Amino acid sequence: MLLSSAIFYYSYVRITYEKWLKKSNPKYPSASLVRLEIILMVKGILAGTFCPALALYLMGKQKLKGYCGIDEYGWKYLIVSFFIAWISTDFFEFFYHRMGHTIDILWKVHKSHHQFYNPTPFAVIAEDYVDQIVGALPLVFIPALIPINMDLLFFQFAFFFYGYGVYLHWGHEFSYPDAHHPAINTSFQHYLHHAVSTRNKPYHTGFFFKIWDQLFGSIYPNEKCFCVKCQHAQGYRTREHYDNVEKPDYRVLLQWRFWINSK
Template sequence: MGIDSLTRAAQGAVGSTLSELVWYTLAASAAYLFFYVAFRTRLRHRRASPRDPHAGQIRREVAHSLRSILVFGVVTLFVLLAARAGWTRLYGRVEQYGWPWFFASIAVMVVVHDAYFYWTHRLMHHPRVFRLVHRAHHRSTSPTPWAAYAFGPVEAVVQAGIGPLVVFTIPTHGAAFAAFMAWQIGFNVLGHCGYEIFPRWFLRTPLGWVLNSVTHHAQHHEAFRANYGLYFNVWDRLMGTNHPDYRARFEQATAGGAATPPEAPTADEPQPLTAAW
């Protein structure tokens, strides 16, 4: 591989990293300003957890998020180098696979990512793995939007792994992957916002049976041992890892205020994974 290919791959990785930084900053900032500044008092009854984050936690989440984006950039560089060597299934002309696949591929990426996240997430909660890989993320027992990318370095590599998994296995247009990333950032940021955004009747609908709520992930940050899913509630239902109090907590949050949850475990001492393993 020549110097020109290396240069172009590096330029692409820098551009991708800056783009992700901008979109993540915009999404997290907008969610934080909306829920924690502009409507903090008015939406107090919608808090998925009664614990309020402190300034030190927010600074830590921002710093860890920036580091994670740098790690994502390094992974992107290797993907682009592999693409230039012809090892990936990235393609540039929509006509090559057609518009139906262009849109279908976005849905496939979302479904694959949801499965990838669930199983890697459960693995990271194993007692022998947790402290090394996942502890940094769980230092936020009451997360803010900035916790969406607040990972330790090893976990950041794991989270970035969805990119290579996709582009090495399915035909992927760059714009379709960008649309998938926009969905991923938006859902992840809202999932960590700490305020329930769905109406009380949501869980009684087919969409509520499939899609995760803010309460679902907020409860995971408190209890550690349940609610491992990202976008969908399918894997947690199939594997029996939904928190038994999930529906009750959701209804409390959407009825005017969540009850005080049990004392959360510390990030240094995760609870045994009796139900999950």
């Protein structure tokens, strides 16, 4: 929440022309939509604690193969298990996300996340509680299947999935890695996903690695790319365009009446 708030303040409140040039969608979301993102994010935080709490409970009951420290399995196993957990979880997140677009009952669950077609960092876990619980299941099933350092596993989820997820929902792009990176999903791919993916159109449901979407044929056509670099090449993003963009007053998010009365 603090990370999302800090990035939102820098990128959406302290708006400049230079920052806008990096924004995938040239428009800014309304304060009401950001309010809804924050409400669903708080609900997502509550739901997202279920699997971590369950994992710690089962660890206490010695029902899982998780462990702490290095000595028991050594550094080599720690490094190998890091990549096993990272790659397997990335595929799991991709495939469950893909099913959220291709299976009707799961789309009914997932579509609440897609009301944020122009997301901010608050949208990272602004989704249904079912998506939150299922998305965190690797915290339980990985230590149920193999010995894994639990500190490492929790760190991976905090950094590689929540932290990277905030970047994916940032709505702005880095010069590198840019949208055309051959292996890594960037913030543009995830913005594109929010903007054009819907039921039975699962473009870029991958999280970190592009390979899953490449294997399943769900890469958006490169010739239709509308990342900021391609927009610049086409002559868009002028100063005049920026001056005409509506810039919402997000200070209302600090007013309690806005939270009570806003619809």
